[in-house]
Amino acid sequence: MSVPSDSPAAPTAGTELDELPQVDVMDIRLDSDEDLGERMVLNMGPSHPSTHGVLRLVLEIDGERVVSVSPDVGYLHRGMEKLGESLGYHRFIPYTDRLDYLAPLSNNCSIALAAERVCGIEAPPRANAIRVIVCELARMSAHLLGLGAYSMDVGAMTVFLYTFTERERLYNFFEYLTGARFTTTYTRVGGVARDAEDGWLAEVREFCNEFHKKVDTWENLLTKNRIWRLRNEGVGVISQEQAISFGLTGPIGRGSGLPYDVRKDRPYFGYEQYDFDVPVGERGDAYDRYLCRLEEMRQSARIVVQAIDKIPQGRILADEPKFVLPEKYDVLTGMEQLIHQFMLVTGEMDTPKGEIHSYIENPKGEHGYYIRSEGGAAPWRLKMRAPSFVNLQILKEIVPGHMIADIVAILGSLDFVMGECDK
């Protein structure tokens, strides 16, 4: 069977890799023989100080001005979706730490919620309240890093260290609660791994109560700073139509005036009980996205305080022995729990057949899973919606016409994580 060389037809079984039709995803090639005249091709990344991780941009520049850009992702691809399909719901949770590695707790909550929706169970109220608390703390820590790295890219190094001081305190909280600072693996299908102690909650509440003062400090350094405004206002403008058609979510979509927040529109974990506002920008430039992030941090602190005040008592794991891992003490003392533990871990779990799409509001945007279950302990198909991947698609639209220095401002304001983008 002959395949026409110009059409990327599906390869038949047994085709060697070399024989596959070459599909060129890059518009600009570094090794091109084309005469560029006054223009120059500049390779930015995958190892570059401001491409945060391993994003690669191939730029065609005319002096300092960017004529066109060709983003290249995939340097951190680890096959997360396939891992999820082969490992199953319980054993996939530790891998989600490495998705958006700036907010692992939020990812943990996302996969746990998706698995619960597949199994048709619900986490107890206390577990949901704790999930709200850790999700919002994770949002704060992710935005802190985003703001710090953003301001450092634009040249204000000191803000970076100020935000990292606060982020350090948040990480201490995470360490106390989950046993790890970074790779938390905190949630379980049907609840959370450990209960939050009253003393921990009190300390977090105090931190969140004073958090807005810290945000004011950073605002004093940046918001009205003339240079900061010159660098960010009118840079990387995304219109509301573009935001909708590109599926931009999170602070980027909201910065463009799209009032969409999963916590408000499709509440999960009982977000409807809490009183909070969603910041929405007007012009959709980098400055609007910066303002939205600042305000979101304040609102997150507000939610955490409310959640701690209202936290119900009770179990932290759902009473569904066929789906939920038993507590370790019970495994060591009870026969039935031992059997359940053994069966769940070795993959004897009978999930109902069907498909779900579960999504939550991650710091970077709407993070979701499409899961098709054919029974068993692992999804038949797991498709992940990674907000960073979706959000980065706008680069080709907004970067051309800007200067090289604007690229770092745009990248900083898009605040992406390559671990999530490359899956």
Added chain:
Amino acid sequence: MGDLLTTLGSGLPLVGAEVTFWWVMGRIGLVLLLVHVLLIVGALMVWAERRVSAWMQDRLGPNRVGPEGLLQPLADLGKFMFKEDVVPKHTSKWMYMLAPAISLVPAMVTFAVIPFTGSYEPIYGADGQPTGEYITQSWQIADLNIGVLYILAIASLGVYGVTLGGWASNSKYSLLGGVRASAQMISYELSLGLAVVPVVLMVSSLRLGDIIAYQADTVWLLFTQPVAFFIFLVASYAETNRLPFDMPESETELVAGYHTEYSSMKFALFFLAEYTHMIVGAALVVTLFCGGWTFFGLEQLGWIMGVLIFAAKTTFFLFAFIWVRWTLPRFRYDQLMALGWAWFLPIALLNIVLTGGALAFDQDWVLYILPVALIAAAVIAAWFKYRRDLDNDVPKLERAPQLVGVAGSGGEER
């Protein structure tokens, strides 16, 4: 020893000096002394930069090597010495090797004409009135009567090091850094030179010793020429490639700009050149606008007081260099050029015209027209903005995100 000190302090001009053995030895000794002082202070500046920035950022900074980390520069030097000296194959070798030296030497040579202590007395005319001229005795390597011109001439050579370094590296990032550096330094060189012209007009001498004597006898030029002072200060920030004007090396855009491809001692020379430029810049601001080594008669206590006063003032401006760097974000390339050409250049020119007018018609008040007008314009602009915001009921923040308390439309339409 006494002979040597007298010779050093005699302030003999280079031309027409009685060239004796001791005179030559004295000059050579002074050159060696100043070169070493500059190098050591430059190294200490690296330490100071790290400690001050750490202090501003609520962390410790280098504090392990020696008391308070003071020996850190030595450790850094050891590291630089033993690093592999990579010369990439694709570079233009000679230019590549030469560029760090071209960068450092002009910075150090500039210091030759800056007086760091001395004495002065006014010359009285036949009528007993001061003639406006002074007998100055300054300690410096060369008491040139064209000191200011010399500084401007040498300072403009510094750009070659950066540009050649960027060009010879034959790397795209380095090239961009080099091109930025040349454009930036040329445009700020203009403002820098034009900011000095009013000073020269008022003192009517190009000799730095005379400029200091004039300020000590009347008032610091900082007060009579605030606009020139400000422009000179900002332009010297741009000259030294420091934030907010560190375009040529802006590490988050161009990796390390013009010295991306440099390693080992060559990199250290670029590094040292930046700090030497800073020291010279601060010393120039002190000399031209803040009375140099004089401080309201305190310098008459002895020559050592002059040195101390000069060092203290220079240290203050060096601290300001560090302070600004760790506070402000970076300008964009075109914004920087706009600031230089559209604001500083016209204002500096206007300042020259006004100063010339004031001197020609002997009307001192004309000197204050420009600063007062600029401040008034800023106040009026701020007032109008305040009124407008008050009328339109704009909240304190000019732009704030709109807070949405209810579910948005985005979710329903999906």
